[in-house]
Amino acid sequence: MKILVCISNVPDTTTKVKFKEDNTLFDDSGVQWIINPWDELALTRALELKEDAGNSVDEVCVIHVGGAQTDATLRKALAIGADKAFRIDACAADAYYVAGQIASYLKENPFDIVFSGIESSDYNGSSVGAMIAEFMDYSGVSSVTSVNLDGDDVILYRAIPGGKQKIKTGVPLVAVVQKGIAKEPRIPAMRGIMMARKKPLEVIAATEMEMLTKSIKFELPKAKGACKMIDLENVEELVKLLKNEAKVL
Amino acid sequence: MNFEFTEEQLMIRDAARDFAQRELLPGVIERDEKSEYPTEQVKRLADLGFLGMLVGLEYDGGGMDTISYVLAMEEISKVDSSVSVIMSVNNSLVCWGVEKYGTEEQKQKFLKPMARGEKIGAFLLSEPEAGSDATSQRTTAVDMGDHYLVNGTKNWITNGKTASTYIVMAQTHPELKHKGINALLVDSKSEGITVGPHENKMGMRASDTCSVMFNNVKVPKENRLGEEGFGFKLAMQSLEGGRIGIASQALGIASGAYELALKYAQERKAFGKEIIHHQAIAFKLADMAVEIEAARFFCLKAAWLKDQGKPYGQASAMAKLYAAETAMKVTTEAVQIHGGYGYVKEYHVERLMRDAKLTQIYEGTSEIQKIVISRGLMD
Numbered sequence: 001m002k003i004l005v006c007i008s009n010v011p012d013t014t015t016k017v018k019f020k021e022d023n024t025l026f027d028d029s030g031v032q033w034i035i036n037p038w039d040e041l042a043l044t045r046a047l048e049l050k051e052d053a054g055n056s057v058d059e060v061c062v063i064h065v066g067g068a069q070t071d072a073t074l075r076k077a078l079a080i081g082a083d084k085a086f087r088i089d090a091c092a093a094d095a096y097y098v099a100g101q102i103a104s105y106l107k108e109n110p111f112d113i114v115f116s117g118i119e120s121s122d123y124n125g126s127s128v129g130a131m132i133a134e135f136m137d138y139s140g141v142s143s144v145t146s147v148n149l150d151g152d153d154v155i156l157y158r159a160i161p162g163g164k165q166k167i168k169t170g171v172p173l174v175a176v177v178q179k180g181i182a183k184e185p186r187i188p189a190m191r192g193i194m195m196a197r198k199k200p201l202e203v204i205a206a207t208e209m210e211m212l213t214k215s216i217k218f219e220l221p222k223a224k225g226a227c228k229m230i231d232l233e234n235v236e237e238l239v240k241l242l243k244n245e246a247k248v249l
Numbered sequence: 250m251n252f253e254f255t256e257e258q259l260m261i262r263d264a265a266r267d268f269a270q271r272e273l274l275p276g277v278i279e280r281d282e283k284s285e286y287p288t289e290q291v292k293r294l295a296d297l298g299f300l301g302m303l304v305g306l307e308y309d310g311g312g313m314d315t316i317s318y319v320l321a322m323e324e325i326s327k328v329d330s331s332v333s334v335i336m337s338v339n340n341s342l343v344c345w346g347v348e349k350y351g352t353e354e355q356k357q358k359f360l361k362p363m364a365r366g367e368k369i370g371a372f373l374l375s376e377p378e379a380g381s382d383a384t385s386q387r388t389t390a391v392d393m394g395d396h397y398l399v400n401g402t403k404n405w406i407t408n409g410k411t412a413s414t415y416i417v418m419a420q421t422h423p424e425l426k427h428k429g430i431n432a433l434l435v436d437s438k439s440e441g442i443t444v445g446p447h448e449n450k451m452g453m454r455a456s457d458t459c460s461v462m463f464n465n466v467k468v469p470k471e472n473r474l475g476e477e478g479f480g481f482k483l484a485m486q487s488l489e490g491g492r493i494g495i496a497s498q499a500l501g502i503a504s505g506a507y508e509l510a511l512k513y514a515q516e517r518k519a520f521g522k523e524i525i526h527h528q529a530i531a532f533k534l535a536d537m538a539v540e541i542e543a544a545r546f547f548c549l550k551a552a553w554l555k556d557q558g559k560p561y562g563q564a565s566a567m568a569k570l571y572a573a574e575t576a577m578k579v580t581t582e583a584v585q586i587h588g589g590y591g592y593v594k595e596y597h598v599e600r601l602m603r604d605a606k607l608t609q610i611y612e613g614t615s616e617i618q619k620i621v622i623s624r625g626l627m628d
Contacts, residue, residue: 072256079260187267190298190311193260 001055001149001171003046004111006102006128007062007077007085008036008120009070019218026122026218035073037185038117040080042175044182045147046115047081055149059083061111065092065101071201079188079196090206097211099131104207106136112171113154118143118178129176138172145180254316261302261317265324268297273329278594280331280455284447286411287332287455294336295366299325303340304348304364308356315490315552319497323545326501327508330604331455333501337494338407339363342612343370343416346432346487350475359414359434371412371437372491373403373461374484380404381617383418383484384427388463390419397421397433397473399441399466405611409459410444412437416487417463418480430480434472441466452603489562491612493551496568499576499608500544506576506583506601507537513587513596530586537579544572563625569608570618576605 011017011031018027035043043062050057061084062077064070074085088101106114116129133140145164146157156167156175188196230238243249254262272293280287294300303318304310318340326333347360362368379385388401399419403409415435422429435442445460475483511534514525524530547568554561580602584591591598609615 072259075256076260184271187264187271187297188260189264189296190261190302190313191306193257193264194306194312196260197257 001057001112002059002061002110003049003057003113003115004106005039005043005046005060005062005077005082006114006116006132007039007043007064007074008117008122008128009033009064009066009073010036010120010122013037013121017220019220023218024216033070033073035076035185036117036120036122038119038121038178039115040185041179041182042115042117042177043077043080043082044184044186045177046113047186048182049147049149052149057149061086063088063102063105065090065098065206067091068203074201075196076188078199078201079193080186081188081192082199084199085201086204087201088204088206093215094211094213095125095127095131096213097209099128099135100209101206102128103132103135104209105204106132110172112173113147114138114172114174115147116174116176118176129174133174136172136174138174139169140174140176141167141169142176144175144177147175147177147181254320258314258317258320261313262320262324264297265299265321268293268299269325269328273325273332277329277455278597278600280329281600282454282594284449284454286457287329287335290329290332291335291366291369291411294332298366299336300339300366300369301344301364304344304360308348308364309361310344310348310364315493315555316549319493319500319548319552322494322497323501323504323548326498327505329455330498330502330601330607331453333498334407334453334456334495335369337491337498338372339366339370341491341494342372342487343414345490346416346474346483347434349486350479350483351434352471354471355434355474363414368413369408369411370414370416371406371408371461372484372487373406373409373415373417375403375405377402377404377460381614384481386418386420386427386430386481388417388419389423390417390421390431390433390468392421393467395470397431397468397470399433399435399463399468401463403461403463405448405458406461407456407458407611409461410447410457415461416474417468418484419463422478425478427481428478430484431477432474432480432483433468434474435466435468437461439466439468450607452600452605452607488612489565490555492565492569492618493548493555493561495608495612496544496548496551496565496572499569499572499605500541500548502601502605502608503537503541503544503572503576503579506580506598506605507534507541509596509598509601510534510537510583510586513590524586533582533586537582540575540579544568544575547571563622566613566618566621566625569613570615570622573605573608573615573618576608577602580605 012034020027046060050060062082063086065088092098119126143158144156148155157164298311302311302313306312363370390397390399417433417435421431441464443462448458517524551564551568583598590596
């Protein structure tokens, strides 16, 4: 069995977000890039499945659509334990485009299970995984919080309002995973970091396809107002402010 | 001159930061308070490869350069110096000597398990009456033909109780003074070894520090590191590298305290504004930032020289001296910025201040570093 984990290269979650060129572009100067946290958890779970001797997982690979500047992120995935990395050499700005590129790779190089994080922490599109399943005509399960293998079957739990749902399915499969899929992302070991440079990072030419959406403009949320302290006894003043200033009553 | 780190060095720094924040921070105050050895944390340190990161891949180490080691030591020491000192001693004082001067048999037998972190090493030089004056070794290793018979007491031994392998400095030819000292690899479970009680220290309270007594301990001749009488030279060379480790530890203690003080100053309000907007506090933070940056340059310069195979003794002494003095100053100011909160354990800076003090004392006091530096000026 082979597992492919989709990796998104996102700004560190503590990044101070700024825009440039009249708020039409994200200003990436000085930004530190990381593996999208949900994808990192997916990779961790995929490696756990491979390491479990009871499973027959032969290979865990990662795939990403992006330019050469994202190679460091892919090498971190290799340091964490992925066997191979594939980078589709294109600027990714649209979920349809990214899913289409990954699907076109999958058509030539099939995998049994594809993991995709539920969203990327930058644009939060939440679309790529489902689109890959659609492009490939694979089973697609969203909001997955647990994945286990039972022979050739895959046992998944997914979060639903008020509880969880247990699903059994065969492969090929796209599992769109969320928090809970692994306890915490794996820290690369020193030996893994040294071995990463010897593992294959294959750059693949993008296939011709259009982007369906275009980003027009970005806006930052309004700065939070100052906190007003109201005397414990002064309920009348609190109601007045909630009504007239905050306008929530 | 290139001030950029490589991709791998950055990955190591980030791995050390993640490990420290995620796995060392929870419980660090309690471990310090109870003087509780960080057993689980050291196991993880081994799993991640930090305990043998400087050892070559062929001997099961991480094969990392010294720059990476400085970066990792800084990140781990920001949070828990009791853990980073274990890492520093194992890498710089024990594994280094065995890798550089050990026979192939010694490397297979002693180095590999220590590089994997399955076993921990300790460096036994200090004695009750031989601290800064390390030439006055009273511990003896009498040549008995096929083995040495070791007698004496060693003091302030980091990893003394937990180590499986000791490098013991002992006098074989007193008439030759320091040229009669041998360095011996000793199994800590050997008959005749008694480990003293855990020292109740001011700082780095969770690390294992104790005295070790030797009473007619037989050490096979093949366990001697280097030639007969090479022990003192090996100890001094090991300490040159060890100082990079402790300098980086001091750097981490300083930068950890600075980060906490900066955050606190941005949140704490007094006289209607955050205290960072008061010049008295802002200037303190500016001074701290400058001194930390200078200490970082000293550490990285010494590490770079070592990686280039150039002499680094002078540079490592300067790094150790400056970083330790900086750690003491910066942590004291970090407590001051925190005010009353800085004086209680919950805010971490008082612990960092206690830890900082040790960096001015062990692996050569600040005064000893000045002797090393000034002698270097005369060369």
